[in-house]
Amino acid sequence: MNDSDDDTTRFAWHTAEQRAAQGGSRQVADLAVELTDRIEAAAEQTRVHEHQLAHLVRVLAITPGHDSLTQLLRLFTRRQGPGVDLAPRFVASLLAEHREAPDLVGPLSERDPKGRLDELRICLFHELILRGVDVDALLKTRKWTRVLYGHPLAWLPRHRSTLETRVGFPSRSVNSSARSAGVTLPTEGRVDPPTPRAEERSALVDSATLYLHQMIIAAPKADGWGDSEAWVFLTDEEVEPDGVPALLPTLPMECVEGLGATGRFEIARRPADEIWSIVYATASMGGMYHHGVHGAYGRLRAWKSMAALSDAPAGASAEEVEQHVRQTTWFHFESDAEWFHNEACTDYGIAALSPDRRRIAVLAATDTD
Known part of the structure; x- marks a missing residue:
């Protein structure tokens, strides 16, 4: 259906009902097929234009000088059409x-x-x-x-905040970008439980509400990570930090399911700022084949995850959240359980023992679907 088609030689779309009633259903379907083709072609052209626009915006943002910045801002201040x-x-x-x-x-x-x-x-x-x-x-x-x-x-x-001083950023040019290799478990602070570990499963039950679950996984769910899960366990008695490494593999969590008594489970205590940097990098730079939500929203997602992991009260200010984060005992772990894929430093687990030592929250993330 070309714009120059002679409407006297083919029916217009608004006569479709009449044509169908007169036995012209095939003509109606032919016209629908032609319109579908045109829509698909227009969508493909739109994708091409979007890619070209993104490149031009990137050039203006990266090119040094006052003029390039002025012209970039001109794009933002003009009226944008729908979908731009x-x-x-x-x-x-x-x-x-x-x-x-x-x-x-x-x-x-x-x-x-x-x-x-x-x-x-x-x-x-x-x-x-x-x-x-x-x-x-x-x-x-x-x-x-x-x-x-x-x-x-x-x-x-x-x-x-002093929690945010270990932040990493990507390095980008007009046509390329690079970033850190991923998350690795440090050798210092290691508190691996001895093997063989006890195979008796813990009687603790996950108590994470839907809201709390979504808050904990806010960082990996920001963009590009394959899968993430969260669990919260409340204990009747205080748990000493030294007892957490042996307890974690026994908890009813998918990320340690099937691990057994000798499967690899490595864990280290880490300072709060190092945990924050992991969570921030997850959100801001995304998975291996994604770009994340960048610094500003990555910062917000990281604070959300850290707030939920550290049991900060709902509605707490950033300063109150930071206080909870600093009073929390943090662990970083890796596992050979089937839930993890352990490819190219893109899997990790984080456990947080609350300041009152009666709550353990866990975030597990993998960059493989």
Whole structure:
């Protein structure tokens, strides 16, 4: 069906009901097939344009100089058609990686009455915080700070916490990117239980609610990880940190199911900031074949997971969550149980013993479906 078709030689779509009633169902179906083909061709062309647009935006974000930044912001401030996505969280990450903060403050503080720069601004704000930039100068800029209220990212601390000092970032150019190799269990802090381990299963029962489960897995569910699970166990008596390594393999969790008495189960105690960096990298950079949700939203997802793992109360502020995180005892473990795939440093388990030592929360993640 071409736009130049003569409507006198073929029926129009709005006469389909009449044609079908007169025995012309085949003509109706032929027209439907032709429209389907045109829709598929248009969708493919849209995908091509989206890929080209993403490349051009990346070029402008990475190319140094005031002019390239000005032209990039022009794209954001013009009216966008439906379905057009300039990926502000990704662009903010690129700008923070490739440009100096003072060079960004002026252009991003320009008048923007329709708020089309808002998402880019707040994402960039948190990208800069993670990179150790003193953002007090940004907070003095009214047009910048108005986006710090009523936004999901507004909950986050406005200065970099000491939990966030081991943050890793990807290294990107116009046509390529690189990042850290993945999660590895350290040799220091190892507390592996002796083998053969006791095969008696623990009587503890998973008590994670749906909400709590979703909060714990917030980081790996952000983008690109193959699978993740969470469990929470409440104990009648206090559990000493030294007892956690032997207890974990006996708990009713898929990530240790079928492990047996001698299967590999390696575990280490780790500081809270090292655990935070693992969770942050999971969310911000995604799985091996994905790009994650980048710095700003990766930061939010990491804090959510850490809050739920450490048993911070619902509605707690970032400062209250940090206090719970620091009072929690953290473990990082690996296992040869079937649930894990142990490919290229992309599987890990995290266990958190709450400050009162009566609660053990576990996050397990694998980058293989």
